Amino acid sequence: MNERNPLRVGIVTLVVIGVVAAAVIVLSVSNFGxxxxxxxxxxxxxxxxxxxxxxxxxxxxxxxxxxxxxxxxxxxxxxxxxxxxxxxxxxxxxxxxxxxxxxxxxxxxxxxxxxxxxxxxxxxxxxxxxxxVIEKGSDTLEELDPELLAKALTAMAGTLGASQEEIGPALEGVARLSEVVSKRSDQVGDLLASTRKVTDQLSASSQDIVGLMKQTNLVVGEITARREAIHRLLVETTDLSKALTAIVKSTDGKLEPALKDVRSVLDTLNSQDEQLSRLLENMAPAVRYVANATGSGPFLPLYLEPPAIPADDTTCKLEGTCQR
Known part of the structure; x- marks a missing residue:
């Protein structure tokens, strides 16, 4: 170091110290991360x-x-x-x-x-x-009556002292409510905005709602006008039911034998059900053949062999009516 130039060494030392100081200042001022x-x-x-x-x-x-x-x-x-x-x-x-x-x-x-x-x-x-707050409220404080304010504060202190056990939970409830309202402020704002939209929709549709109410009044008026007809229909229906009840009661003795006969007929038909079914099965082909035979005209053609019905020349010879 003794052989080096002291001036140059001092300058380099000052420069290094300045760089270190600048780096420290930059690191202290800069916000990394x-x-x-x-x-x-x-x-x-x-x-x-x-x-x-x-x-x-x-x-x-x-x-x-x-x-x-x-x-x-x-x-x-x-x-x-x-x-x-x-x-x-x-x-x-x-x-x-x-x-x-x-x-x-x-x-x-x-x-x-x-x-x-x-x-x-x-x-x-x-x-x-x-x-x-003090500057804005000084004018208002000057207008207050100190004696009346003192009496009010004394009365309030007595009331608070008598109900101190209830005030604590009440204040805690108010604090919790304020905290909930503060945390839910965005949701409350969205709710109020949605409520405003619903109100605007109802306001825009007020004419339609009034028209619907008028139509409802017309329906109610028509029902009221038809009330007498509906009442008359109900009365006549009641009279008809009473008349039918009287007819059934008056013919009760006569209907019983008829019902018994109908029951015996049904029993007979049920017992002959198998024979009737077989008869219908056998009649079906015969009826079909008869329908086919009479289907070409209002007559029934018969086909028999000549011995059953003699030919025309044989008939005329026997009767002597043959002609040439």
């Missing part, structure tokens, strides 16, 4: 650069920058690259400790990816600023 997003807030609510970004209660990133725009604040934050933000993701500034530290709570809702890696203003919220 993270992805940058922005969230538009109404105001910062005390959120500062370098504070944590949490996803479902787990620290998953840092706030990298805050920039004031015309009517809102743009907060830049880095989030672990393995966390994907959907198209309905939300961001909320929350208080971490009583000392004034905050953190940004990000809820990755929805499907797909976040448009332009930016959470819009309508899906972000910030806590109340105590100073703004």
């Amino acid at each position: 993270t992805k940058s997003y922005t969230a538009l807030l109404e105001h910062t609510a005390g959120l500062r650069k370098g504070e944590d970004v949490q996803v479902h209660g787990v620290i998953s990133g840092k706030v990298t920058g805050i920039e004031i725009q015309d009517d809102h604040v743009e907060v830049r934050f880095a989030l672990d690259s393995d966390i994907s933000l959907g198209d309905r993701s939300t961001a909320t500034v929350k208080v971490a400790t009583l000392l004034g530290t905050h953190y940004l709570e990000v809820d990755p809702n929805g499907t797909g990816s976040l448009a332009s890696n930016q959470i819009p203003l309508d899906r972000t919220s910030v806590p109340y600023n105590l100073q703004d």
Whole structure:
């Protein structure tokens, strides 16, 4: 080292130190393994650069920058690259400790990816600023009657003291309900949108519904007009049934012997069923032949051998009426 130029060694040493310092600064500023997003807030609510970004209660990133725009604040934050933000993701500034530290709570809702890696203003919220609340409420507080307010607070304290055992579970129920409503806000919004569509459909179909009701009135009026005819038909049907009942009762003694005779005839026919069946089977060919024989005209041709019916010349010789 003594043989080397001290000036050159010093310059090289300074350059190496500068490169190392620059690398350290770059490594501390760069976000490896993270992805940058922005969230538009109404105001910062005390959120500062370098504070944590949490996803479902787990620290998953840092706030990298805050920039004031015309009517809102743009907060830049880095989030672990393995966390994907959907198209309905939300961001909320929350208080971490009583000392004034905050953190940004990000809820990755929805499907797909976040448009332009930016959470819009309508899906972000910030806590109340105590100073703004005090400034806006000072005029209202001056108009209050302190004595009347003290009496009201005393009465309220007495009521709360008497019902302290019931207030605890009630507040827990309200907190759970608020949590459910907060988690189901998207579903409630979809439900309200669907309800609006149903209302619009009913409003568009109001004329059809009124026309249907008018047609229903016509049907009811027609039924009312035909009520007397229907009543008369029912009365006459009742009278007819009574008359038929009287006829059956008056002929009960006469019908019994006839029914007995009919029963004996049926028994006889059932006993001769086999013979009747055989007769019908044998009659069928004979009837068919007779039908075929009489089918050529209104006569029945007979074919017999000459001994049965003599020829014409034999007949004339016997009778002496033959002519040449």
